[in-house]
Every structure is written in structure tokens, then in C-alpha cells.
Amino acid sequence: MSDIEHTSTGKEARRTTPGRPWTPQEEPRQDALGRYLAAVAAAASARSAQEPEVAPGGEVPQRPVTAAPEPSAGQPAVLRVRDVMQVPAASVPGDMPFLDVAHTLAREQVSAVPVVDADDHVIGVVSESDLLAKAAVMAEPHRHGPVGRMWQRRLYEKSHGDTAATLMTFPPVTVHPAQRVTDAAWTAAHARLKRLPVTDYRGRLVGVVSRRDLLRALIRDDAEIRAEAESLIGRHLLDPHAVQVAVDNGVVTMTGRLDKAVVPELLASVRDIDDVADVVDDIEAI
Template identity: 80%
Template structure:
């Protein structure tokens, strides 16, 4: 990534940092977030330089879904597609489902949003906890006056008077195709600020759902994979590959042992270029 992309990732991470003291689990979560944002930024960089073809844009019509269309498959087994990580079957609700039943569905499925489908299973929108919260607020106080009624979320306030999934939902829906690259789906989710994306076939019918967590797991390499690649670099640069030990935790590579510092510097530079490496700690000692 470029320096600008690194700064963008760090800025987004700081925005996500909680104002309260971190729990022991919070730092690994923030590290994972940095790696996710880094992968998205790298995907965006490849798209802008032509190394990956960008997905075809939708028609722009408000009648149909906004879908990340599949691009031509890149060579090599490392390319993951949405179909490899999506979850099936996907929970959905019909457009005529009442507000209260939609709320029960979200609670039962333990999700924050759910696709709304028509009689032929075409995705026509997405209804979320935010939509239901606005509806609940209107039910509690139907007549809002003053600045609240003039907020820029005027459309949200107006549609919250609806009583069914179709009248409460957000549309057009942002969806992805099963053959879309995971990196493209991650970019779509990040750009739209969505936690879950419905997966639809070429006719717009619901076939699955992919979450930001699913994309995160697919984009971020396992620490064991990073360690194996780092150890191979140690063997390439150092006469004695056993002189330096490599450990990896949450994307941070630590190197310990005794070796020629000049050679170690070359290894460190190479390890920093490994995908998904957040930091490299040099704990080696000179001969």
C-alpha cells in the first residue's frame, strides 16, 4: 500500500477505537480491523491501477438492486470468490410481513438486517434494525416538530410511518454476485458501510448472504501462513536458517536469534512486504 493508503487505514482504525479502556480482546480486534481495512485499500489500489478489473456498475435505476457484477477470474488458486465464503440458506422476509414480525425475525436470526424478497425470491430491499428503530420512535411519538423533523434523514422519518417490511426497507439493495471476488465484495461493503450483503444470482434472486466478518476471515491470512512465508525468507537470506526464529501474533512478526545484522536487515525488509503483515519486531542480536 502507498503511504496515503496506510494513513487512511490508520485514520479509520482510530475512528473505531472505543473511548473506554480496552479489554484484553479489544487489541486483537483492532489489529484485525486494521488488516481488513488494509486488504480493502490494497484491493482498491489494484482496481485503480488496472491489476484487477472493477465490477461492472449497475444501471443506476432505483427500481432494481445495485449489484457488484462478477469480473473475469484472475489466475491462480489464491483468488477467493463470494460463493466460497457466503452463508446459505439466507434468512429473508416477504415484503408484506408486518413490522412486529420483522423485529422477531431479526431477533431470532441474531442479525442486524435481513433481505426483503418478492414472491419470486428477488431481493427488493433490505430492512435493518435502524429502520425498525425509526419505526419504534414514530410509534412512541408520531408528531415530531422543530429541528428533528427537518433533519437530513427526512426520507428515513417519512418511511418510518410504514407498517410492513416493504414500506420500511432501504432500497435499492446493495448486493453481490456469487462469482464476484471477495476483495470486490469487501470494497462494496466498505464503500456502502454495510455489515451484511445479500448474494443474488444473475436474475436478482437471493442465494445466500455474506457478512463483513466472513469477508474479513477470507481476506486476512492466518498467522501460521505468514510465519511459513517469513521462515522461507529467512532460509533464503541467511546462511543458517535456524539462527533466527520467527513468531507471528495478530499479524506482527517477531524475529529472535543471533545473526549478521546486515543480512537481518534484508530479511526484515522482505518480511515487511508480506501481505497482511502489520509490523515486524527485530529482537535479534549481532554476532
């Protein structure tokens, strides 16, 4: 990702950060979030470039989901949803009572679960928000004040349900196991969802993927970045031990003594490594 993308993402994060002191863990978390958003933005840009043209009737032709092609020799493998999804995935039947759904969320320690029919097709998703609305109606059956907007009225009416099927949000937003992780990340960001059911081509539940799973897949940890940087240095220099590499939250610091003629090219090559946020040049040019 380019320095421009990282800079703009960082500025946006600072604008939206609450006016309170950061904890020691906050800055690395904000940096990881910024890198995640940059990856999602790159995926969105690629998607828009590949969007099919709208037909004269106003309909956009749908592309069928097919098995992912195998990478050719010399090309890096593309991460797919199947590589990062959680299996098995917790789910609830449509006729499960409200209290049992609440117990399931608590037991599984998740914020939402897919609702499935008798054939394991995903028909919706029931979340803590749905249950919270139900609990509010149970505590105060009659609302005060005028009727709100349409979505508020729908939420209020839905919250009178007693089963997962009557409380759930539908239609569900799902992803396919063969989809790229970047596309699934775009889907999660666009729909503002923390968890996405993963379904096969018949709509049956095969797993679930969370934003945390996608984040970990999109952003490599510092150890992986350091290993690639050291490998790259080994290909550039006769003596790979002439330069030492340290990585902290995607920032690569390079120290050592080198011929000044090779320093600019080496720094540029390290800066081009995926998920490198910045390169600190502490090399003594000789």
C-alpha cells in the same frame, strides 16, 4: 501492504478513538481494523485505476459480471465472495408483518435481512434501524417541531408502513458471488453496511456476506503468517532452525544467530509478506 499505509491508518485510528482507557482487547481490535481499512484502501486504489472513462454523453459504460478466470500456475488464488459468503441466507417476504420481521431478526441474531419477492429476487433490505423508526412512530404518532431534512421526512413517512416491503430500504446494495473479496469490502465500506446480500446474475438471493466475513478473508491470522515466514526462511537458509519466528497481531519477531551478510535481505523478505504489520529484529548478527 506498505509501512506507510499501516502508519497512516494507525494515526487515523488514534485520532478517532474516544478519550477513554482501552481494554486489553481493544488494541488488537484496532490493529485488525487498521489492517482491514488498509486492504480496502488498496482495493479502492486498484478500482480507480481501472475505472472506465466517462463517455461524451456523461454515461459510464457498465461492465458485466462474468465468471472469475482460473489462476494460472504459480499465481495465488484470488478470494471471491462465494468463498466466504454464508449459505443459506435468511430472508423475509415483502408482505411479512412488522412484528414478524422483528422476530426474524432476533431469531437469526442479525441486524438486517434481505427482502425478497415471490421469485426470490432481492427487492430491498429491512434493518433494525427501519424497525426502530417504526417503533418510535407507534410510541409517538405525531412528531413535535418542524419537519426535518428530506431524508428525515422520508424515514418518518416510511416508518408508517406495516410490512417488510413498506419498511425496507431500497434499492438494495448487493454483490455477486464471482466478485473479489476486496471489491466487496470496498462496497461495504462505501455504503456503510454491515451485511450485503449476494445475488446471482438474475438478482436472486444466493447468500449473504458480512463485514466480519470480509475482515477474516482479508486479514490472515498469526498462525498463517508464521507458517509463510518459516517457509520463506527455509528457502533462504541452509539451516532453517537457525532463526525462530513469533507472530503477534501481525508483528513478526525474529530471533537467532546468523551471518550478518544475509540478515538485511531476510528481514526485507519477511517484511514483504502480506499482512505483516512490522518486523522486530532480534537476530544476533555474527
